[in-house]
Amino acid sequence: MADHASPRLPGTVCRGAEGAPLVCDASVALTPTPASTRQTPSRPLVAYAYSCGVSFPSLEQLRTLNPQQQPTYPDAAAVDGVVGQLRSRPPLVFAGECDELRGKLANVAEGRSFLLQGGDCAETFAGVTAQNVKNKLQVLLAMSVVLTYAGQVPVVKVGRIAGQYAKPRSKDTETRDGVTLPSFRGDAVNGFDFTEAARVPDPARLLDVYNASAATLNLTRAFVTGGFADLRSIHSWNATFVRSAGVVERYERLAEEIERAMAFMVACGIEDESMRTVDFYSSHEALLLDYEQAMTRIDSRSQLPYNTSGHFIWIGERTRQLTGAHVELLRSVRNPIGVKLGPTATGEDALAIADRLDPDREPGRITFITRMGAGRVRENLPRVIEEVEASGRKPVWVCDPMHGNTFEAANGYKTRAFSQIVDEINGFFDVHDRLGSWPGGVHIELTGDDVTECVGGVNELTEADLENRYETACDPRLNRNQSLELAFTVAERLTDGRINRINPVQEFTPVEF
Numbered sequence: 001m002a003d004h005a006s007p008r009l010p011g012t013v014c015r016g017a018e019g020a021p022l023v024c025d026a027s028v029a030l031t032p033t034p035a036s037t038r039q040t041p042s043r044p045l046v047a048y049a050y051s052c053g054v055s056f057p058s059l060e061q062l063r064t065l066n067p068q069q070q071p072t073y074p075d076a077a078a079v080d081g082v083v084g085q086l087r088s089r090p091p092l093v094f095a096g097e098c099d100e101l102r103g104k105l106a107n108v109a110e111g112r113s114f115l116l117q118g119g120d121c122a123e124t125f126a127g128v129t130a131q132n133v134k135n136k137l138q139v140l141l142a143m144s145v146v147l148t149y150a151g152q153v154p155v156v157k158v159g160r161i162a163g164q165y166a167k168p169r170s171k172d173t174e175t176r177d178g179v180t181l182p183s184f185r186g187d188a189v190n191g192f193d194f195t196e197a198a199r200v201p202d203p204a205r206l207l208d209v210y211n212a213s214a215a216t217l218n219l220t221r222a223f224v225t226g227g228f229a230d231l232r233s234i235h236s237w238n239a240t241f242v243r244s245a246g247v248v249e250r251y252e253r254l255a256e257e258i259e260r261a262m263a264f265m266v267a268c269g270i271e272d273e274s275m276r277t278v279d280f281y282s283s284h285e286a287l288l289l290d291y292e293q294a295m296t297r298i299d300s301r302s303q304l305p306y307n308t309s310g311h312f313i314w315i316g317e318r319t320r321q322l323t324g325a326h327v328e329l330l331r332s333v334r335n336p337i338g339v340k341l342g343p344t345a346t347g348e349d350a351l352a353i354a355d356r357l358d359p360d361r362e363p364g365r366i367t368f369i370t371r372m373g374a375g376r377v378r379e380n381l382p383r384v385i386e387e388v389e390a391s392g393r394k395p396v397w398v399c400d401p402m403h404g405n406t407f408e409a410a411n412g413y414k415t416r417a418f419s420q421i422v423d424e425i426n427g428f429f430d431v432h433d434r435l436g437s438w439p440g441g442v443h444i445e446l447t448g449d450d451v452t453e454c455v456g457g458v459n460e461l462t463e464a465d466l467e468n469r470y471e472t473a474c475d476p477r478l479n480r481n482q483s484l485e486l487a488f489t490v491a492e493r494l495t496d497g498r499i500n501r502i503n504p505v506q507e508f509t510p511v512e513f
C-alpha cells in the first residue's frame with residue numbers, strides 16, 4: 001500500500017518512545033523511517049499504522065484538507081485552549097470495547113446477527129436527564145427484544161447516544177420573518193434560540209459535549225448492567241408506551257411468550273448472564289474535527305490509535321469526500337466505522353471509500369448505512385451492493401430509512417411519513433433478498449418520548465398533529481409507539497424465508513430411534 005511508504009506530513013502526530021502522541025517536528029517530518037528500523041506489525045495492523053509509523057493526523061494537517069461542515073469560530077485561540085483541555089480528559093470508551101463491537105459487527109456482516117442502531121437526530125444538553133436516557137433505552141431494548149424473539153436473530157444494540165451533539169446542515173443560514181442568522185449546528189456548536197448571540201459558535205461547548213457524553217454513558221452503562229436490562233423486566237419496558245395502540249398489546253403478548261420460554265429454560269437449569277444484562281454501545285457522527293481529533297488516543301496495549309469519544313463513529317453523507325479530512329482522520333483509527341451513502345452514491349464511490357478506510361478488509365470494520373429514499377432505493381441500491389460485493393468485500397449493510405424521506409409538511413414542519421420509512425425498509429430487504437446479500441441492520445432516528453414529529457403509524461398522526469409535541473432539535477424522530485411498530489415490521493421481514501438459515505434448531509438433525 002503506497003500510503004504506508006509516503007513521507008510524513010509536517011505537523012502529523014506520531015508515537016513517542018512511551019507511546020504518547022507527539023507532534024512531529026517539521027524538520028524531521030519529511031524523512032521516512034528507514035525500512036530497517038521500522039517495526040513490522042502483523043498483517044491486520046499494517047493498515048492502521050498510518051503513514052509509516054505516524055499514528056493519526058494532527059489537527060493542523062486535517063485543516064489543510066478543506067474540512068466540510070466545520071463551525072467558523074470567532075476566536076481561534078479559544079479553540080486551541082479547548083482542544084488542549086479535551087486532550088487531557090480521560091477516554092469515554094476503551095479500545096477493548098471498540099474491538100469487541102468490531103467483532104460483533106463481523107458477525108452481522110456474515111449474516112449471523114442484526115444491527116439495531118437508533119436514537120436522537122440531535123442529542124441536547126437539556127436532554128441529559130435520567131428520565132430521557134431511560135426512555136430511550138427502554139424503547140431500544142423493547143425493539144431489540146422484538147427483533148430477537150420475533151425475528152430470531154441475535155441483535156447488536158448501538159445507540160445514537162452519548163456524543164450525537166453536532167449537525168451537518170444543508171444551508172449555512174436560516175431565515176425567519178426576513179431575519180437571516182447562522183443555522184443551528186447542534187448543541188456542540190451553537191445555541192438553538194433564533195437570536196444572533198445564540199447562533200455564534202462557541203468552542204467551550206465542546207467541553208460540554210464531553211461532560212454530557214460522559215454522564216449519558218455512565219448512566220447507560222449502569223442501566224444496561226445494573227438490572228434494568230434484565231429480561232425478567234421485559235414487561236416494565238413498555239411502561240411508558242401509549243396504551244391505545246394495538247402494537248402495545250402485540251408487545252405484551254410477545255413479552256408473555258418470552259416469560260414462559262424463560263421459565264422453561266430456568267426449569268431446565270439454563271439460567272445465564274445474558275438474560276440479565278445486555279451489551280450496548282455508543283455511536284455518533286464524527287463531524288467536529290477539533291473534538292474528534294482531540295479524543296483520538298494511542299491505546300497503551302496495542303499502541304494503535306482509537307477514537308475514544310464513542311464505540312462506533314460514522315462519516316455523514318455530506319463529509320464523505322474520499323480525500324477529505326473526515327475520511328483522513330477516521331482511516332487512522334481502529335474503531336468500527338460507518339459511512340452514510342445517499343441516493344447519488346455509486347458502487348465505485350463505495351468501493352473507493354472502503355479501500356481507503358479498510359484496505360485490509362478487516363471483518364466488521366466498515367458499515368455502509370444506505371439512505372436512498374423510498375422512491376430510489378430499489379433502483380439505486382442494487383448497483384452499489386453488486387459492485388462492492390463483486391470485489392469480494394463483505395461490509396455490514398444497514399438501512400437508514402429516515403434521511404432520504406424528509407419533507408416539509410404544509411404547515412411548515414419538517415417531517416417524515418411512517419409509510420415511506422417502512423417502504424424504504426421493504427425496498428432494502430427486497431434488494432438484498434434478490435441479490436443474496438445480508439440486510440444487516442437498521443439505523444433509526446427515534447425517541448423514547450411520545451412526540452408528534454413523524455406522520456402516520458399506529459396512531460395515525462396527521463400533519464395537523466405535528467404542532468402538539470414537536471420537540472426535536474433537528475430532524476423528526478419516530479416516537480416510542482412508531483418505533484415499536486417498526487420493530488415488528490422489520491422482524492417480519494427478517495423471519496421471511498431466512499429463519500432456516502440462522503436458527504440453529506432448524507439445522508439440527510434429530511437422532512432416529
Ligand SMILES: O=C[C@H](O)[C@H](O)COP(=O)(O)O
Pocket residue numbers: 121167168169170171403474475
Ligand atoms: O441529521 C441530518 C442532517 O443534519 C439534517 O437532516 C440536516 O437538515 P437540514 O437539511 O435541515 O439542514
Ligand SMILES: C=C(OP(=O)(O)O)C(=O)O
Pocket residue numbers: 121168285315316317318340371403
Ligand atoms: C446527518 C445525518 O445523516 P446524513 O449524513 O445521512 O444526512 C444523521 O444521521 O444525522
Ligand SMILES: [Mn+2]
Pocket residue numbers: 121122403445474475
Ligand atoms: Mn438527522
